[in-house]
Amino acid sequence: MKPSVRNKVSGIYLIQNLKNDRAYVGRSHDIPSRFASHISALVSGTHHNKHLQRDCKDYGINNFAFRILEVVDYARPSLNAYLTSLEEKYVLKFNAMHPQGYCERVADLNLSDxxxxxxxxxxxxxxxxxxxxxxxxxxxxxxxxxxxxxxxxxxxxxxxxxxxxxxxxxxxxxxxxxxxxxxxxxxxxxxxxxxxx
Structure with missing residues (x-):
């Protein structure tokens, strides 16, 4: 059964390596489900981000913190555009772009500029x-x-x-x-x- 909109938590989240402080910043309309997807992929060795996957293999899933950085009202107008804007800011704030962090791209923008x-x-x-x-x-x-x-x-x-x-x-x-x-x-x-x- 899918969670109702009322039970979803949309916003920006952080996955941080507790051993070396490297960070991954993401956005989601349903952060708890997104965390579950990340954890499942990391544990099974199938995560889409090869850098995050490699460090998870080296350090173990228990050495990663999963945090919600900012909650955004699911009913907010232009939610996707707003989440992308916030995601970019937090990627910069946590220095999450590869090679310092795990993020390679944010939405359709290359933040290496x-x-x-x-x-x-x-x-x-x-x-x-x-x-x-x-x-x-x-x-x-x-x-x-x-x-x-x-x-x-x-x-x-x-x-x-x-x-x-x-x-x-x-x-x-x-x-x-x-x-x-x-x-x-x-x-x-x-x-x-x-x-x-």
Missing amino acids: TRLMTERIVCMDLRSDELFYAEAFSEAALYAQTTAGQVKKAVSSKSHYAKHHLFFFEHEFRDYVPEALEKKIKMGKYYSSVTST
Whole structure:
């Protein structure tokens, strides 16, 4: 019998090696079931993540901690996009990307792009000239109601455009801002939001 939505716990979770602190961060609509799947695969030697599987074989399943990092309301609008955004933040927070950690990919994004780890993304809404500073591609996508892949393409394209927005890495933003807009920004005429974790 499948658990009802009421019994599910959706959010972000952590699997951490207690011997070397390497971490795996994931997201799920049903974390307890996801933990059971991870444990079953690790114990049977069939886990999809070869690095996590190898360490489980070397250290034993009892040397891994399974923790829920953040619970998210299952009924939240845009749940998948929000979970992806949170997952990226926690992957960075726990240094969970391979080779330091076990994660190789988060959703459809390759977080090995070092600029993502050190720079925010500036999102400019062309309809209102609002500015938003995002810590991850998926967070920018959530703000602009587009996909993280589209944001990533826009950031690296000449036009920087996707779905009524311009996207820049923070250090590139000033090179593209017209002088008049920069004056307005300095005068505080534009909304700016920095999210916190």
